[in-house]
Amino acid sequence: MSKDIYACLxxxxxxxxxxxxxLVWESDPQTWWEEQGPDLFKYDYVNIFYxxxxxxxxxxxxxxxxxxRPPF
Known part of the structure; x- marks a missing residue:
């Protein structure tokens, strides 16, 4: 199951x-989501390097x- 992380930049x-x-903060987007995603709305802002x-x-x-969906 893949997760794509989108941001309005x-x-x-x-x-x-x-x-x-x-990078999101200082992690790749996937790692950041897995480790800090549940706390996303604790912050007023997110730093992104793209x-x-x-x-x-x-x-x-x-x-x-x-x-x-399964890959075709």
């Missing part, structure tokens, strides 16, 4: 998994998409 939804250098740009966004601008 400067008005455009981006899949953080598509950038191998992406495609060589640093963003600071509100947690409401993050979406997790889970695809449980």
């Amino acid at each position: 400067a008005g455009k939804w981006e899949c953080l998994n598509s950038d191998p250098h992406a 495609k060589d740009i640093e963003y600071r966004i509100h947690p409401s601008f993050i979406q997790i998409i889970t695809d449980s």
Whole structure:
């Protein structure tokens, strides 16, 4: 079951998994979600590094998409 982590960065939804250098705080997006995702709304903002740009966004601008369909 795969999870894609999307964030609205400067008005455009981006899949953080598509950038191998992406970071949320200081972890890769998948690790960050597994370890800190449940506490997401404890924070006023989230730091994201995506495609060589640093963003600071509100947690409401993050979406997790889970695809449980079998691969074809």
